[in-house]
Amino acid sequence: MHIHDRPIFERIDTLLGLSRRHASTFCSPSASLARERYLAKHPTRILVMKCMDGRIHIPHATRTPLGIITPFRNLGGIFDLGWPYLGELLTDAVSEAISSGHGTLLMITYHFSRGERARGCAGFDCDRQAALAHARHLQNQADRLFGRDRQHVYPLVCGFETDGDALIVHGADDATLDIDQLDASERTSLPGRLAQLCPDMPDDIRRDLLPLLEGNLSHAAELRGGSRDLDLEHREWVICIGRGFDFLHLPNTALIIGPYGPDLAEPIGTAADIIDDNMQSGRIPQDGFMLLASTPYQTVGVDRARAELKSHFLADFASKVIHTRHPELAKRMVSHTAVVHWPTRCLDLLDESTA
Numbered sequence: 233m234h235i236h237d238r239p240i241f242e243r244i245d246t247l248l249g250l251s252r253r254h255a256s257t258f259c260s261p262s263a264s265l266a267r268e269r270y271l272a273k274h275p276t277r278i279l280v281m282k283c284m285d286g287r288i289h290i291p292h293a294t295r296t297p298l299g300i301i302t303p304f305r306n307l308g309g310i311f312d313l314g315w316p317y318l319g320e321l322l323t324d325a326v327s328e329a330i331s332s333g334h335g336t337l338l339m340i341t342y343h344f345s346r347g348e349r350a351r352g353c354a355g356f357d358c359d360r361q362a363a364l365a366h367a368r369h370l371q372n373q374a375d376r377l378f379g380r381d382r383q384h385v386y387p388l389v390c391g392f393e394t395d396g397d398a399l400i401v402h403g404a405d406d407a408t409l410d411i412d413q414l415d416a417s418e419r420t421s422l423p424g425r426l427a428q429l430c431p432d433m434p435d436d437i438r439r440d441l442l443p444l445l446e447g448n449l450s451h452a453a454e455l456r457g458g459s460r461d462l463d464l465e466h467r468e469w470v471i472c473i474g475r476g477f478d479f480l481h482l483p484n485t486a487l488i489i490g491p492y493g494p495d496l497a498e499p500i501g502t503a504a505d506i507i508d509d510n511m512q513s514g515r516i517p518q519d520g521f522m523l524l525a526s527t528p529y530q531t532v533g534v535d536r537a538r539a540e541l542k543s544h545f546l547a548d549f550a551s552k553v554i555h556t557r558h559p560e561l562a563k564r565m566v567s568h569t570a571v572v573h574w575p576t577r578c579l580d581l582l583d584e585s586t587a
Contacts, residue, residue, distance in 0.1 A: 235482070235485070236467040236469065236484075236485070236515070236516055237516075237517065238517075239517065239519055240469075240517065240519045240520030240521070240522070240564075240566060241520075241566075243469060243522070244522050244566060244568075247470065247480075247482075247485075247522070248579075248581075250479055250480070250482070251479045251480075251579045252579075253479075254478065254479035254577060255479070255576055255577045255578045255579065257298065258298050258299060258576065258577040259576050259577070259578075263297065263298055263299070266297040267297050267298070267299045267300060270296075270297050270300055271300065274300075274439070274440040274443060275332070275333075275334045275440070276329075276334055276335050276336065276337050276436060276437050276439075276440035276441075277302070277325060277326075277328070277329040277334060277335070277336045277337070278296075278300060278301045278302065278336075278337045278339065278440070278444075279301075279302045279304065279322065279325055279336060279337070279338050279339065280301050280302070280303050280304065280339045280341060281304045281306075281309065281311055281338070281339070281340050281341060281370065282303060282304070282305055282309055282341045282343075282392075283305070283306070283307070283308055283309035283341070283342075283343055283353055283355060284305045284306060284307050284308075284309075284472075284486065284487060284488030284489070285343060285353070285394070285483070286480060286481045286482045286483045286484065286485055286486060287343070287394045287397075287481075287483045288341065288343055288392050288394070289481040290303070290339070290341075290392075290444075292397075292451075292481070293392075293397045293398075293399070293447075293448055293451050293452075294399075294443075294444040294445075294447040294448045294451070295447030295448075295450065295451055296443070296444060296447060298478075299577075302325060303478065304318070304321070304322075304490060304492075305477065305488050305490055306488070306489065306490040306492060306493075306499075307355055307487060307488065307489050307499045307502065307503065308353060308354070308355015308356060309341065309342055309343070309353065309355060309363065309366070309367075310355055310366065311370060311492060311493075312373070312493065313370065313373040313374060313377055314373070315492050315493050315494065316494075317491065317492055318490075318492035318493075319377070321492075322338075322377075323377075326378065326384070326385055330384060334436075335383075335384055335385065335386065335434055335436055335437045336378075336384065336385045336386070336437075337386050337388060337437050337440065337441055338374055338385055338386065338387045338388065339388050339390050340367045340370045340371055340374070340387055340388065340389050340390065341367065341389075341390045341391070341392050342356075342360070342363035342364055342366065342367045342389075342390075342391055342392070343363070343391065343392040343393070343394050344358075344360040344363065344391065344392075344393060344394070345393065345394050345395050346393055346395055346396070347395045351394060351395070354466070354506075360391075364389070364391065364402075367389045367402075368389060368402075370387070371387045371388075371389050374387035375387060381432075382432055382433070382434075383434055386430075386433055386434065386437050388401065388402075388430070388433075388441070389401075389402040390402065391408075393412055396412045396452050396455055396456060397448075397451055397452055397455055398410070398411040398412035398448065398452040399411045399444075399445065399448050400412075401426070401429060401430075401445070403428075403429030403430045404429065404430065404431060404432070407428075407429055408429075409425055409426065409429050409445075411445065411448050411449050411452050412452055412456075414449055415453065416449060416450060416453040418449070419446055419449055419450075422442060422445050422446060422449070423438075423442060426438055426441065426442065426445065466484050466506070466510065466515070467484045467485070467510060467515045467516050468484055468485060468486060468487050468503075468506055468507060468510060468516075469485065469507065469510065469516045469521045469522065470485055470486035470487065470521065470522045470523075470524060471486070471487050471489070471500070471503045471504065471507065471521070471522070471523050471524070471550065471554075472486050472487065472488040472489065472524045472525075472526065473489050473491065473496070473500065473523070473524070473525045473526075473546045473547070473549075473550045474489075474490075474491055474525050474526040474527050474542070474543060474546050475490060475491065475526065475527060475528055475572075476526040476527065476528040476570075476571075476572030476574070476577075476579065477524075477526060478577060479577070479579070486524075487503040487506060487507070489503060491542075491546060496546075496549065496550075496553075497549075497553050500549075500550050500553045500554065501553055501554075501557045504553070504554045504557055504558045504561060505557075505558075507521050507561065508558050508561045511561070511564075518564065519564065520564040520565065520566050521561075521564060521565060521566070522565075522566050522567075522568065523547065523550055523551065523554070523565050523566070523567040523568070524567075524568050524570065525543045525544075525546040525547035525550065525567075525568070525569050525570065526543060526569075526570045526571065526572055526579065527539040527540075527542040527543045527546070527571055527572070528571070528572040528573075528574040529571055529572070529573060529574065530574055530575065536571060536573075539571040539572075540571055540582060543569045543570060543571055543582065544569055544582070547567055547568075547569045551565070551567060568581055568583075569581070569582045569583050570582060
């Protein structure tokens with residue numbers, strides 16, 4: 233039986249089990265050494281802004297060790313660098329990189345499907361050009377924030393074609409590098425292609441972007457011609473609010489809302505609309521859905537206590553929005569509040585309640 237068809241508490245147990253396995257893998261000696269070795273060779277900090285869609289798993293698609301890429305996920309991949317909390321997170325990450333003597337690659341992604349428009353980004357009504365325009369807007373904001381010379385922070389617009397898990401890199405003069413159009417044998421041509429595509433990219437950042445493109449080339453080539461379940465139908469049954477959902481890369485399972493913008497009520501309400509429609513249309517069972525609030529923390533003590541307060545606030549806020557917008561749906565809500573110990577990626581449940 234597919235996870236989406238199981239009773240709600242079985243679905244939740246499966247999801248929490250996925251979180252535990254993710255933390256176990258992340259903390260394994262091999263994974264820890266792989267991160268250290270990778271960062272010693274490629275120290276550029278890599279930040280990725282992307283949609284909440286579970287199909288967009290950049291570490292997997294680029295064959296990059298877990299923990300190298302810092303994700304920022306939001307419903308529709310919609311952000312504004314003027315949002316105070318988001319701006320603080322980005323500038324803190326950049327400052328940490330600069331103090332260590334390293335640059336930052338800011339990958340601003342959008343996604344689409346070549347095979348079927350309806351498999352594109354629902355946040356932009358599956359309009360690829362609208363999603364690309366928003367990514368370019370974020371790139372312009374990043375230039376204003378970190379400098380138009382792009383010598384310390386390089387904002388790079390990248391498409392992600394979900395049918396083939398392939399990156400499309402957007403460079404100067406509207407030129408693109410479409411990984412899906414390359415054969416695995418063309419791997420050696422990537423350095424020259426990238427230098428021509430992004431002539432203003434600093435050498436160290438270009439050097440550390442190349443392994444991602446090489447990994448994606450190998451990954452996409454292996455998938456090409458094979459049989460894949462493209463998950464045509466949206467069957468989300470989880471609403472996630474907060475941060476720390478690295479483990480959640482199951483397609484069409486969760487709607488993830490980052491706590492970045494000034495108006496959280498609207499995206500929470502939109503997510504509830506989608507869950508309700510999924511139930512009414514019979515795409516998921518009507519026995520319940522999950523609300524998961526999560527906040528990462530670095531150290532025990534005040535930092536964890538603050539994370540707990542944050543998660544409780546987000547859970548209460550989201551619950552009130554859902555009760556107001558969908559009172560009948562709220563009766564089938566199973567709410568979990570959690571914190572994530574970021575150095576180990578361990579998710580700790582604080583409590584559980586049903587509406």
